Amino acid sequence: MPLGSVLAFWGVAALLIAVPGADWAFAISAGLRRQVLPAAGGIVLGYLAMTLVVAAGLGVLVASTPIALLALTVAGGLYLIWLGFKTVRHPSTPGSARGEVGSRGGTLLEGMAVSGLNPKGLLVFVAMLPQFTDPAARWPIPVQLAVLGLTFVGTCAMVYPCVGVGAQALLRARPAVSLVVSRVSGVSMILVGALLVVERLVA
Structure with missing residues (x-):
């Protein structure tokens, strides 16, 4: 697989990750609770799972099945709305009680759900990754998709801890x-989740 293709994809992926969204809002909220690593780890694991789904060819199947895509979109959107309301009702502050060690596992799972249930992410993977593959290359297409997906995951692993620590x-x-800021993060998650649901139901 040409190194140039990987670098070109990395440039696009970095731009996508740099645009604030639900991942950013969650990372900031978790940073205020001193749970940067569990939050970032959860986001990374969610995208890792998405990479495996796309590399295995299941991403195209899900994206091309209206009922499956509708179910994924509604589930992901409702989860973001719920998480946003929870953040608004119990906003995080540095050193708040919600930052205790006992809730780190929950934060990890929340991060996985924020990224793993994001149908926008799945569609981006399905639509974007194949454009950077080379059918004539020695590596099989699934392997190339996995390499590109891991490039995205690795970039997330560098960016989101910085977002949380910076916050x-x-x-x-x-x-x-x-x-x-914590309440704004919660409202952002609510808006993103509502937009996902409305966009899919109206389409």
């Missing part, structure tokens, strides 16, 4: 601002 460092001494 924690910048807002540690500003509890009032951190409260507002």
Whole structure:
């Protein structure tokens, strides 16, 4: 597989990851709870699962099956809405009680759901990854898809810990601002989830 194709995909992937969305909102909220690693780890594991689905050829099947895509979209959207409401009702602040060790496993699972149940991510993978593969290359297409997907996952593993740590460092001494930022993150997740559901039901 040409290195140039991997680098070209990495450039596109970095731009997509840099655009704030549900992943960013979740990472920021988790950063304020001092749960950066569980949150980032969950997001990465979710995208890793998505990579395996696409490399195995199941991504195209899901994306081309209206009922399956509808179910995934509604489930992902409703989960984001629920998570957003939970964040708004119990906003995170640096060192808050929600940041205790006992909830780290829950944060990991939440991160996996935020990225793994994101139908937008699946569609991006299905539509974008094949454009950077080379049928004439020595590597089989599934292997090329896996390499590209892992490139995306690796970039996420570098970006989202920085997002969480940055939120924690910048807002540690500003509890009032951190409260507002946490609630904005929650509202963002609600809006993204509602948009996913409405967009699929209206289409």
